[in-house]
Amino acid sequence: MRDVFLPREPEELWELLEKEPLAGIFAGGTDLLVKMRSGLFNPPCLICLERLKAFQGVREIGEEIFIGAGTTHSRLIADPSVRRHFPVLIKGASVLGSPPIRHMGTIGGNIVTASPAGDTLPALYVLEAEVEIGSAGRTRRVPLSQFITGPGTVDLRKGEALIGVWLKKTSAWKVSHYEKVGRRKAQACAVASMAALVNVSGSGKIEDARLAWGSVGPTVVTSTEVEAALIGESLTLDTLKRVAQLVEEAVSPIGDVRATARYRRVVAGALLVRLASVASYFLHKNVSPVNSPYGRPSC
Amino acid sequence: MRVTFKLNGVHTVIDTNPDRRVVDVLREDLNITGTKESCGAGDCGACTILVDRESRLSCLMLAAQLEGREITTIEGVARGEVLSHVQEAFVEKGAVQCGFCIPGMVLATMDLLNRNPLPSRSEIREGLAGNLCRCTGYQKIVDAVEAASDSLSNE
Numbered sequence: 372m373r374d375v376f377l378p379r380e381p382e383e384l385w386e387l388l389e390k391e392p393l394a395g396i397f398a399g400g401t402d403l404l405v406k407m408r409s410g411l412f413n414p415p416c417l418i419c420l421e422r423l424k425a426f427q428g429v430r431e432i433g434e435e436i437f438i439g440a441g442t443t444h445s446r447l448i449a450d451p452s453v454r455r456h457f458p459v460l461i462k463g464a465s466v467l468g469s470p471p472i473r474h475m476g477t478i479g480g481n482i483v484t485a486s487p488a489g490d491t492l493p494a495l496y497v498l499e500a501e502v503e504i505g506s507a508g509r510t511r512r513v514p515l516s517q518f519i520t521g522p523g524t525v526d527l528r529k530g531e532a533l534i535g536v537w538l539k540k541t542s543a544w545k546v547s548h549y550e551k552v553g554r555r556k557a558q559a560c561a562v563a564s565m566a567a568l569v570n571v572s573g574s575g576k577i578e579d580a581r582l583a584w585g586s587v588g589p590t591v592v593t594s595t596e597v598e599a600a601l602i603g604e605s606l607t608l609d610t611l612k613r614v615a616q617l618v619e620e621a622v623s624p625i626g627d628v629r630a631t632a633r634y635r636r637v638v639a640g641a642l643l644v645r646l647a648s649v650a651s652y653f654l655h656k657n658v659s660p661v662n663s664p665y666g667r668p669s670c
Numbered sequence: 671m672r673v674t675f676k677l678n679g680v681h682t683v684i685d686t687n688p689d690r691r692v693v694d695v696l697r698e699d700l701n702i703t704g705t706k707e708s709c710g711a712g713d714c715g716a717c718t719i720l721v722d723r724e725s726r727l728s729c730l731m732l733a734a735q736l737e738g739r740e741i742t743t744i745e746g747v748a749r750g751e752v753l754s755h756v757q758e759a760f761v762e763k764g765a766v767q768c769g770f771c772i773p774g775m776v777l778a779t780m781d782l783l784n785r786n787p788l789p790s791r792s793e794i795r796e797g798l799a800g801n802l803c804r805c806t807g808y809q810k811i812v813d814a815v816e817a818a819s820d821s822l823s824n825e
Contacts, residue, residue: 375688375734404691404730405711417689419735445724469800470781471725472712557799558713 374416381425381534385507387418388530394418396532398441399475401468402484426479426534429453434540437503440479440533444491445470447478456540459566462549463494469558479533485519486560488586492519493566494549496583496591498538506531522589544568546606546653548646551585552638554629561586562630565642569606571654577601577610587622587639594621597643606654608647615640675736677702678746688734693717695733696743704744704773708802715801718774719743725781725800744773747780755825756780759818760811767805774801779815788819 376394378384387394395414397403398421406412420426426441429450436452444464447453454461467473467481467490481491482502492515500515507530515536518526527533546569553559564585570578580601584592597617604610624635671688674681677700686695696702696719706716710729717728720742747754753761756779766772775798782789782797789797794815795808803811 372687373689375732377734377737400730400732401712401727404732408710417732419732421735468712469715470778470797471715471718471727471800474724474781475726475730557796 373414376416376418377422378418378420379422379424381423381505384418384420384423384532385505385530388532389507391416391418392529396420396483398477398480399443399472401472401476402480402486420477420479420532431540436538436540437535438478438538439535440482441477442479442535443475443477444468444473444481448473456542457494457498457538457547459497459544459547459549459568460491460494460538462547463491463566466490466549466551466556472558478536482515482519482536483525483527483533485521485523485525485590487522487588487590488560488564489591490549490551490561490564490585492591493564493583493585495536495538496593497566497568497581498541499581501537503534503537504531505534510534512537516591516593519590543570545570546646546650548649548653550642550645550649552642560629563587563624563635563638563642565639567643567646569601569646569650571606571650575605577604577606582643584618584622584639584642587624587635589623592622592639594618597621606647606650608644611644611647615643618643671734673733673736675738676740678742684733684736686733688732690733692719692728692731692733692736695736696728702743702745706770706773708770713802714771715774715778715798716771718777718801720777720781723781723784725778727800742777742780744776747776754780755821756783756815756818759814759821763810763814763817765806765810765814767803771801771803771805775803775811779818782815783819783822787823789815791816 376387393415395417420441426439428439430437431452444467447464481489495515501512502515502518503512548567551561551564553561566583568581572578580598600614618640619636622639624632626632674683693707696705708714708716712727712730718725719728721739756776778798778801794812
């Protein structure tokens, strides 16, 4: 039998973490409890973050938006300010798991689990998210891309817990897109995924692009070469097909039970090519990205 | 550990290990066996319960997390012998074959209709995407949810 602590205030959590440095920390439990059941993890006690109100919800603070680590995916998807500023994150969270998994699982859990296939991660990378980490008496803030150090590993030290994510408000991106390819639509880990933010000038030239791929490397993959190759080019199928070759070189997938490395490499490039049809939808139909047919998964 | 919660409207106090899974508390300790377990890993939805009206998976919840919550299992859905609209629609449309997934399906449907009273067929498929059925091919389940939505909105 293990103790299960449910701290209600941050101070209680920091005290517990000092006293129980080897505790397993979970919020939704959708990853950790599965790992424990399969014997991969055997902590002496558990700390559940679901009652920590201070770590939940979305707050607009100046030019930034703070998303508490304990905010469930369902709550995130329903939040008006996230919908307005970060449609790419809405799309990632909307195709994660299934409804009950989204009711339980949290954005902080998705980050700390640090799976290369985590569905909120490519979106958070293109949005240049920073994470706030707390411990007794101090907090620190680091870019998400530095916090995640490898598959399943994050820079979380003894006594620390993830408090939340900071994002700069933005609504300037003309194309805001996340697509996931999996073995089936619901409840499937991504075989490969891509988040994209693109701005296009009046004459159709790409002015700015941020891209991130999931499931094709030890962590989310970004590539300044790929982004640079797009700048100044027309957002056309020809451009994307040409740059897709650079994508295939930029990613470093492994083969596993879901797909071969070669297949993942090809899909990573194809996800960029598919941006052509997505972009034409965004640029010519003038609808809110969240409500577009690309905004929600369909089974 | 003493845990106090509401189970199908009834004030309930249990003395249990805090890390006992909720599905085991329900099925083995309280003999509430309508909640099923299949995968034990959050993939199949057979163990779906409502926690404060929201669908959750009882195989991925620990007894300590029940404290202060309102839990609904399939046993709490009908009123005595009178089936709920959702249950009635499942019977009416032939959506039940072996029946193993149905407690989870019914509770997931309640969660869906609570959020979205008039879902499209594709929204129904998304809403039930966490619940596997190996018999029906889902068509009749989707028909049933549509019918339940109709009968609830005509009330």
